């Protein structure tokens with residue numbers, strides 16, 4: 363059987379992780395990548411062993427060999443590029459957030475449906491094996507009636523004022539940062555696990571570091587900058603480092619979550635606890651193989667594997683940033699597997715059931731993000747308006 367042929371746009375932190383996950387599937391092959399210029403594209407393609415390199419993604423969209431395109435670019439490019447990918451008749455797997463507003467994500471969902479292309483969003487945490495296990499346990503009533511859902515998604519890679527990345531600037535990252543970047547994962551994962559949608563939010567946001575020092579070099583995600591001898595430019599920051607959000611689910615279940623990118627020691631700690639009438643469950647992405655059920659009576663003290671804390675020799679043997687343990691590549695592979703099996707089996711995106719996050723999930727996520735921003739601005743409960 364012919365392999366499904368894929369093109370990737372963007373090869374920063376996340377693009378290569380898509381390529382690696384796809385390579386773990388036998389029936390899909392990455393045949394091309396696109397970057398902002400021909401030289402960079404050729405260099406990356408040689409490094410990653412990809413046959414074709416495009417200096418302009420629009421040329422790649424004309425390539426009739428390619429059936430599926432992954433959009434792994436910075437957030438502000440998602441909307442326009444996703445539109446063009448769909449218009450070119452390609453199936454699309456987009457990075458989150460799907461767009462930078464709910465108006466844009468609604469347009470993308472409608473367009474993908476109209477063109478009948480398979481559409482996915484990389485909400486990869488719902489693909490962890492144990493998260494799936496918890497979803498089936500809740501569905502079969504093992505936890506009883508779900509009363510409370512609470513947790514957080516904490517990182518520390520933006521803790522120092524010398525930490526800088528494109529996500530900090532609204533022009534590239536969008537008007538929301540921590541909420542859209544990682545709060546979106548938290549909401550998607552708990553909605554998936556509980557099978558309930560978040561319908562109302564009350565939010566409090568903060569920019570803990572209002573001015574940052576931007577160095578001349580362009581730091582990529584999770585790259586440490588502190589200690590480098592460089593000239594810095596002071597840049598005012600208008601996107602949130604932190605948010606706490608009260609949430610109400612469609613059946614009245616209540617919850618709350620905190621997101622932060624300035625929490626020392628927390629690398630990629632997406633965690634949630636679900637309290638049901640019979641049992642509770644707790645999961646923490648940094649210990650992906652453990653699902654806690656029942657009662658927990660003391661805090662963890664764990665030194666997490668983190669390349670930033672390793673010697674330069676040891677660093678060569680660790681392939682993902684701190685907190686991206688064994689389950690992370692597996693979850694990503696599962697997402698690719700479900701997405702590509704759907705395409706390979708010729709299933710209908712308008713009718714057949716999917717087991718990966720689609721543009722509808724990406725749109726719901728944008729609606730929640732917009733409601734959170736509005737709630738913070740107005741200091742009141744705001745309904746999540748999914749149209």
Ligand code: SOE
Pocket residue numbers: 375517543544547583630
């Ligand atoms: C940076 O905060 C980031 O890479 C997110 O953009 C990803 O979606 C998350 O999985 C890990 O952290």
